[in-house]
Amino acid sequence: MIRRSSIVERETKETKVKIRIDLEGEGYSEINTSYPFLDHMLSLFSYHGFFDLEVLAKGDIEVDYHHLVEDVGICLGKALRKALGNKKGIRRYGNCFIPMDETLTQVVIDISGRPLFIFNSFPKLKKESPELEVFKEFFRGFSSHSGITLHINLYYGDNFHHLMEAVFKAFALSLDEATSLDERRKEIPSTKKRID
Numbered sequence: 001m002i003r004r005s006s007i008v009e010r011e012t013k014e015t016k017v018k019i020r021i022d023l024e025g026e027g028y029s030e031i032n033t034s035y036p037f038l039d040h041m042l043s044l045f046s047y048h049g050f051f052d053l054e055v056l057a058k059g060d061i062e063v064d065y066h067h068l069v070e071d072v073g074i075c076l077g078k079a080l081r082k083a084l085g086n087k088k089g090i091r092r093y094g095n096c097f098i099p100m101d102e103t104l105t106q107v108v109i110d111i112s113g114r115p116l117f118i119f120n121s122f123p124k125l126k127k128e129s130p131e132l133e134v135f136k137e138f139f140r141g142f143s144s145h146s147g148i149t150l151h152i153n154l155y156y157g158d159n160f161h162h163l164m165e166a167v168f169k170a171f172a173l174s175l176d177e178a179t180s181l182d183e184r185r186k187e188i189p190s191t192k193k194r195i196d
Contacts, residue, residue, distance in 0.1 A: 004179075005052075006082035008075045014067035015059035019075045023083050023179050025052025032074060033057040035065050036156075037131075038138075041168045049172030065134050067106040073138035077145030084179065087111065092189040094178030098170040103157030106193075108169035109178045117143040118151045131158050 029046035031039045033055060044105045046053040050178075059068030063141040084090065094109040111176075121132070143150040152171075157163045 002085075004083045004085060006079045008079040008082065010075050010078075011070055012067075012071065015057065015071040016059040017059075017071050017075045018055070019057075019072070019079045020052075020054040021076070021079045021083055022052035023080075025050055028052045029054070031055045033068060034059070034061055035068055037164075038065070038069055038072065041135075041164060044165060045169045045172045048169050049176040051172070051176070066095075066137065069134045070132075070137040070141045074145045077142040077148070079135075080142075080148075080175075080179075081130040081146045084111070087188050088186050089181045089183075090189060091180050091182050091185075092180055094174035094176070095143030096170040096173040096177070098173070099164040100157075100166040101159070101171075103159065103162040103166045104155040105157075105163065105170050106151075106153040106155065107167065107174040108153075109149040109174045111147070112149045113147045113177050114149055115144045115147050116149045120151075120153045120156055122153070131160060132163075135164060138187045139171075 003022060003024055003173040008022045009018045027050045029043045031042045033039055034057065041133065042053060043162055055072065057068060057072050059071065061068055090111060097104065097106045119136050119139065129184050139150060139152060152167060154163055
């Protein structure tokens with residue numbers, strides 16, 4: 001079996017990011033982004049998706065976490081796209097619901113080559129969380145640079161930590177399903193015979 005893995009690096013005035021991903025992994029992760037909550041979410045993603053993931057990142061967190069989180073999402077998207085190669089034999093679609101205590105979330109993925117990010121937040125949070133906006137940028141960056149159609153639905157819940165943890169677990173399981181190989185399919189999973 002060909003190992004589907006890649007390494008991506010990105011450096012700007014605000015951030016420096018290096019990511020290595022292996023799609024045929026065991027859920028091993030080594031992550032240091034200088035943002036502990038992001039480290040926690042990425043380790044959950046790695047574990048539940050069976051992706052081996054190494055992330056080393058730093059950014060201008062003295063300003064806020066926006067640039068760091070967004071650029072990690074961008075690099076993860078690029079790394080995934082590179083690791084997928086020609087996409088022959090993949091399942092292409094993934095869908096997962098995850099509950100966590102009072103929270104229910106859903107993530108749906110199409111490895112289509114057409115980046116699109118839809119985020120529906122139904123919970124009536126006491127106030128719009130600045131952290132929630134930052135993580136929306138993570139997923140927007142991921143979608144744009146992976147070429148993936150990504151829908152995230154937050155059905156209910158009122159605890160930000162629970163919401164994000166459920167989202168990252170659903171993201172991992174949905175992406176694992178979409179990137180997994182189907183022995184019955186020998187070609188790119190599209191009647192057009194290409195996924196750009």
